[in-house]
Amino acid sequence: MNLFAVNLLLAIVWVVLTDALTLSGLLSGFVLGYAALWIAQPLFGEAGLYFVRVLRVIQLVLYFAYDLTMSSFKVAAAVLRPGTVTTSGIIEMPLDVESDLEILLVANLISLTPGTLSLDVSEDRKTLYIHAMFAEDPAAEAQGLKDGMEHMVRRVFT
Template identity: 60%
Template sequence: MNLFAINILLAVVWASLMADYSLSSLGAGFALGYAALWVAQPLFGGPSLYHRRVFRIVRLVLFFLYELVISSLRVAWDVITPSHKSRPAIIEMPLDVKSDIEILLVTNLISLTPGTLSLDVSPDRSTLIVHAMFADDPEALIRELKDGMERKVKECFEL
């Protein structure tokens, strides 16, 4: 049985002990199970891919939430102020991610962030076409997207 299945089982056991099957109870059980499995790492042969991957996924989610708040505030400020600072442009971002799920995740995270929209992926899947609301410096924007969203998504799928 893999560690993810054990962690799910521990979450269900926790919810059963609490007699509460709400999402918060299952989440707390999952977090406690993760901590218990972290402490028990020597029994499973040292640090596992599971623990690294969960940590990277949590880091990606927190990074996305941060970007979501910052970009929402930036777009809202541009909308409510009389002087518009937006310089929209369509840019081509070369992709380092290769699998369909990685490309899908990168494009969706970019599209969910206010001020940016993924338009298309080239047929050879090497370039992502993005519409950006604030593209004063397209090269800096490409660098920001690659060093942010794409790198964190790529880390989540590394072995």
């Protein structure tokens, strides 16, 4: 049984024992289960990747929330400021991620961020085509997405 399943089982046991069938009860059970598994980590041998991956997923979620907030303010400022002219365009972002799940996650997170929309992936799955609301410098925009969103997704799966 993998450690995520054990952690989920511990969270469910916590909810049953505390009689708190709520999202906060499940989350607190998951955190307590994670801490218990962290303490018992030497018993699992090579399973340390689970603990690193959970932390990286949390970092990805926090990075996406930050990027979502900042992009929302940037788009709102551009829309509400009279006379603002934006240079939108289609940019090509070379992909370092390889699996279908990684490409899907990068494309969807980019589409969920205001001001950008994933359009297509090339046949060889090496390039992601993106419509960007602020594409004054397409190369810099693509590099920013690579260094940000794609890098964080790639860290989760390595």
